[in-house]
Amino acid sequence: MSQVRIISTSKVQLPTNAGTDYPRPGLTIPLSLFDVRWIPYHPIKTLLLYPSATVSSSSFDSFKSSLALTLPHFHFLTGDLKYLPSADDVAIVCSDESGVTVIEAESDLNICRLAGGSTHDVESFFQLVPNTFHEEMPMPVLAVQLTKFTECGVAVGISMHHAAMDAWGFSQFVDCWAKTCRDGVVPSNLAPIHDRAIIMYPGQEEIKKKLLNARAPNLPKESKLTSHLLDITPVASISDQKRLTRRKFTVDLATIQHLKQRAVRQIATDISSPPTTFQVLAAHTWISIARARGITAENNKPTFMVYLMDGRTFLPSPMSVSYTGNCLFPGIVHSTGSALMSYTGFGQTCGNIAETVRKNRAELMGSTVREIQTLNLASLSGLKVAFTGSNRLQVFDKDFGWGKPEFEGLVSMTNDGDVVMAAGKEKGSVQITVGLKEDMDAFIHAFQEELETLQKH
Incomplete structure (x- = not known):
């Protein structure tokens, strides 16, 4: 009723x-x-x-x-x-x-x-x-x-x-x-x-x-x-959307800094720029979902993450940030169980995400990324994790005269493995909402366990 x-x-x-x-x-x-x-x-x-x-x-x-x-x-x-x-x-x-x-x-x-x-x-x-x-x-x-x-x-x-x-x-x-x-x-x-x-x-x-x-x-x-x-x-x-269990997490600034430090320690090669907030949170969430789904170094199952990149400032003719229409480019990072679950898997995953973003930006500015616009994601086999939103997107500042909202959320999450990012209420924090059809308890354990370990050190 x-x-x-x-x-x-x-x-x-x-x-x-x-x-x-x-x-x-x-x-x-x-x-x-x-x-x-x-x-x-x-x-x-x-x-x-x-x-x-x-x-x-x-x-x-x-x-x-x-x-x-x-x-x-x-x-x-x-x-x-x-x-x-x-x-x-x-x-x-x-x-x-x-x-x-x-x-x-x-x-x-x-x-x-x-x-x-x-x-x-x-x-x-x-x-x-x-x-x-x-x-x-x-x-x-x-x-x-x-x-x-x-x-x-x-x-x-x-x-x-x-x-x-x-x-x-x-x-x-x-x-x-x-x-x-x-x-x-x-x-x-x-x-x-x-x-x-x-x-x-x-x-x-x-x-x-x-x-x-x-x-x-x-x-x-x-x-x-x-x-x-x-x-x-x-x-x-x-009905598919309603079958997703959605769980919200807020990661504070101090924990994000710990994740960045861990990534730097694990990345074997020299890096031109430090890991970003998006990269470390995306990597941690991806690995946690893979772990919850039983992906291990031994079974080495394929997996990939999809993200949407704002192309307004990277097109051959850069656009104003005031443009209201769509200007999103998908990026895809491929991986396997052995890569994600290795001792340095978190740092290497951050590095792989960073390299994909860098490559996509270069292709956008060079007018060469065309085929990705018609990519059929359904044709890719393996665990799929899709990130939307942005940790730079302010969602808790919408004051209609009743003060700032206590909750903001995307009701229409569509697919198993969807992840939505947005800036959190507290300065520097990030809100992450994860939608899964199953294994949510296993994901919560995997996601929080590593963060709690970081906070103790």
């Missing part, structure tokens, strides 16, 4: 007053090669919990009116993903009918329990975010939900299609919306860039078409077809 009750559902649309001028490229935004790869994925569902917030009868009005003030600066978020038969392409289209669905809800769930637990209450979390997914186009880009709790506290749930923007763009939007809700005015220094024409990437149209055909194979090929529907086969179902 649902413990969240919908009070109202409405829609926020763009102003229709004459003379309204939206940022380039206007009300139809073609997708880039970095956007189309996300078409078959379920929308990203993010949850923010504010247990100590005191809400009034006007709180929902402020929530909704501040969104209306923010959206003209992020106008494409009001649109729908649509198939354009004349161009045999997919774009975000803002029309008189489109807009952002806004849900007002109430709940008698215990928000303090939800916000304070290390293990996600997945069933409850899914009730606190908009239930949006369309298997046919048009698909709405954005929907939001505000849930007020019986005693006190409030939850903000956001559902956004990944084809519209990546985590950096999403953070810009939520930052702006939260400040507008808190202060009553849109920040004056706002200058987001939405025009995909800013991307200058060799062979991009060819790669885009190849990706679109691979990701949406049912796309009509004949321009004479007038259907605007595009059948989508989702990458993972909601």
Whole structure:
């Protein structure tokens, strides 16, 4: 039985007053090669919990009116993903009918329990975010939900299609919306860039078409077809997502420094730069998952990790960090049980990750990394660990006027072995959320045991 009750559902649309001028490229935004790869994925569902917030009868009005003030600066978020038969392409289209669905809800769930637990209450979390997914186009880009709790506290749930923007763009939007809700005015220094024409990437149209055909194979090929529907086969179902057990960890700055020191001691060759926070945490998490899954030096099973690298500053023509669309490049690090589990396996894994990142950056700047855009990860056999987010991504600074959130999390983790990184609450700390279908207890033991050993020395 649902413990969240919908009070109202409405829609926020763009102003229709004459003379309204939206940022380039206007009300139809073609997708880039970095956007189309996300078409078959379920929308990203993010949850923010504010247990100590005191809400009034006007709180929902402020929530909704501040969104209306923010959206003209992020106008494409009001649109729908649509198939354009004349161009045999997919774009975000803002029309008189489109807009952002806004849900007002109430709940008698215990928000303090939800916000304070290390293990996600997945069933409850899914009730606190908009239930949006369309298997046919048009698909709405954005929907939001505000849930007020019986005693006190409030939850903000956001559902956004990944084809519209990546985590950096999403953070810009939520930052702006939260400040507008808190202060009553849109920040004056706002200058987001939405025009995909800013991307200058060799062979991009060819790669885009190849990706679109691979990701949406049912796309009509004949321009004479007038259907605007595009059948989508989702990458993972909601039931698959709910089967993942998610556990949150916070690693403090002192422990991260110990991990870096350990990596330096174990890396046999000279290193041009010290290990980064991402490298040491990714290596430790990867090894811990492999250990939990029974991978050893003796059985020497294959394994690899995938990460997403922000390419804004590494493209041949560097882009502004204010660009809101997708600009993510996957990187892949291969390994085996014998390499991960050796005495110096942690340091060598850090070194392998660093080398892959360095190589990818060089290829990006040299315009040579093309095939990785169409890589089919399903074709790779072995244990897969996939990292998203970034330890530089601030998620605990989203103050809508209720203070900073006590919890921020990605509800829509998709695959067994998914790992999400973000900056932690305390300065220098990192929040890591791991999603596994099984062996979570074994992973927790492996992950924490090594960190506790480091802290004792």
